[in-house]
Amino acid sequence: SQKIEQNSEALNIQEGKTATLTCNYTNYSPAYLQWYRQDPGRGPVFLLLIRENEKEKRKERLKVTFDTTLKQSLFHITASQPADSATYLCALDASGAGSYQLTFGKGTKLSVIP
């Protein structure tokens, strides 16, 4: 069956360290993968998109990698700050045809401790 797993429900990290979140998927061949941030009581907010032919993408303190062989994406936040505390969701194009329909993981709740 198809699965998207974010293998930590919660992750606590000290301020200033690098947070690494993992997204694994099975029985999908996505054309792209996206990462979103969700704060309590609010809708998800887009952070980064990485395509199947890209190994790595960066945006300020954020870095995403995409390994289609391992079927895994890693999401890194360097020099983490308490303001980075939120739930992070990975999402992929479940059809594999580059469609606009996203399937989401359940998210990892990140807490950055001052």
Add this chain to the structure above:
Amino acid sequence: DAGVIQSPRHEVTEMGQEVTLRCKPISGHNSLFWYRQTMMRGLELLIYFNNNVPIDDSGMPEDRFSAKMPNASFSTLKIQPSEPRDSAVYFCASSWGQVEAFFGQGTRLTVV
């Protein structure tokens, strides 16, 4: 642009009643999505419209759920009759192309 606008923000209703959730997508976006989020199941896609036409409604749980998009600036999700297991946060999102989906603030539905 004010972003994706959903109403109401909160809805409490009795089992068996009809519930209508509303969404105004971002102007110019041609794709609209309805999602449902629960602790158990996470964020699930219910239905996807492209250019106001329903493309995939395979995520709609059952016939009690229906969605319409009469024009490019408005969509509704209706539950009739509502049941306690429908309690969740319902999100509407819109997009143009594959770049990103913009989500509304959500409607928290409680069916008692």
